[in-house]
Amino acid sequence: MKLHGYYRSSASFRVRIALNLKGIEYETIPHHLRKGEQRAPDYLKLNPQGFVPVLEDDGELLLQSMAIIEYLDEAYPFPPLLPGHPADRARVRAIAQMVSCDIHPIDNLRVLRYLRHELGHDEATVQRWYNHWIAEGFAALETFLAGSDQTGRFCHGETPTLADVCLVPQVVNSQNFKLDLEPYPTIRRIHEACLGYAAFEDALPKNQPDAE
Amino acid sequence: MKLHGYYRSSASFRVRIALNLKGIEYETIPHHLRKGEQRAPDYLKLNPQGFVPVLEDDGELLLQSMAIIEYLDEAYPFPPLLPGHPADRARVRAIAQMVSCDIHPIDNLRVLRYLRHELGHDEATVQRWYNHWIAEGFAALETFLAGSDQTGRFCHGETPTLADVCLVPQVVNSQNFKLDLEPYPTIRRIHEACLGYAAFEDALPKNQPDAE
Numbered sequence: 316m317k318l319h320g321y322y323r324s325s326a327s328f329r330v331r332i333a334l335n336l337k338g339i340e341y342e343t344i345p346h347h348l349r350k351g352e353q354r355a356p357d358y359l360k361l362n363p364q365g366f367v368p369v370l371e372d373d374g375e376l377l378l379q380s381m382a383i384i385e386y387l388d389e390a391y392p393f394p395p396l397l398p399g400h401p402a403d404r405a406r407v408r409a410i411a412q413m414v415s416c417d418i419h420p421i422d423n424l425r426v427l428r429y430l431r432h433e434l435g436h437d438e439a440t441v442q443r444w445y446n447h448w449i450a451e452g453f454a455a456l457e458t459f460l461a462g463s464d465q466t467g468r469f470c471h472g473e474t475p476t477l478a479d480v481c482l483v484p485q486v487v488n489s490q491n492f493k494l495d496l497e498p499y500p501t502i503r504r505i506h507e508a509c510l511g512y513a514a515f516e517d518a519l520p521k522n523q524p525d526a527e
Numbered sequence: 528m529k530l531h532g533y534y535r536s537s538a539s540f541r542v543r544i545a546l547n548l549k550g551i552e553y554e555t556i557p558h559h560l561r562k563g564e565q566r567a568p569d570y571l572k573l574n575p576q577g578f579v580p581v582l583e584d585d586g587e588l589l590l591q592s593m594a595i596i597e598y599l600d601e602a603y604p605f606p607p608l609l610p611g612h613p614a615d616r617a618r619v620r621a622i623a624q625m626v627s628c629d630i631h632p633i634d635n636l637r638v639l640r641y642l643r644h645e646l647g648h649d650e651a652t653v654q655r656w657y658n659h660w661i662a663e664g665f666a667a668l669e670t671f672l673a674g675s676d677q678t679g680r681f682c683h684g685e686t687p688t689l690a691d692v693c694l695v696p697q698v699v700n701s702q703n704f705k706l707d708l709e710p711y712p713t714i715r716r717i718h719e720a721c722l723g724y725a726a727f728e729d730a731l732p733k734n735q736p737d738a739e
Binding site for chain 2: 405459
């Protein structure tokens, strides 16, 4: 299996965690986003979006981190990253999407670039933007997690799921612009529990072969 | 079943299409986003994000449109909105996420409000922002769809899937700021095919009880 990614990409980080949790060996093929390597013609043939990650598995070309992780969970079912009951699966997916749809895309590199270069904003404004969307998203997620008896050691129960796989990279990401995590004790607790496991720790940006 | 939504909300529109495709009867509970009704304390108890849609089904409270649609597909399997093979399911989910993660969140009402009110941009700049992300996303999606023999009458094969359910509201949305759809013939063709079905047509914003 080959994972096209970038050490600092949150979406690649998610897939690395999932692969590690499943115990799947993979080869890392780094594409340096800040140097624009994801826009090379050969890479655009793999993914016309020019985004990482892309996973190659047995002739299949897989795009979009959450779709890749659901694929891994279907093709390599043990250990499962989603619970069994439809409503529980929906809860896990909803938490994953609170991060992956409602926080991460608005703070993506290409959006920050547009703010800087097309709209001419300074770094302080970009930092305020960045932290605004994480803080708004984390406040709602904290209320959601803290108010539910389905929250356990992890976002859902006592084993890691797709929800934790999406949450941890967002928390690591939030440290880039030094967001204060004090108002989110449940998120912090789950994040720390996750980092106690090699599957999460080994997937950290700093532990990747292309880390600078 | 009760659907908390708003006629103009793309995410609510997705769930309406899925419910219609499944032939599920539901009650619409409108929350007027532009009047801020989604921030009423009673609504925040249902969803601390203060977003629509929320689906209530038999005591279950379901958040996040893609999670809700996957739930519907698991709890009410006929007709299926995802194909059977894991790699095909991944393709459908990837298309859905190209829209729901990479276009829609950046053009959401709350983001446009931040551009206007926090950053002080004028309507022309907001319109350029809005169309930039749709055009960038649709260009990649057009290449992806046009280059694949798995694309059929719909985004994946000959029956509607989660991918079409996410695509159609984004195309309708793009008409708000009069984006030129001429460069995206495959997207236009699929969109028009979908609107030939009552499940899509009946879900249009203008056909909702809260439409103004």
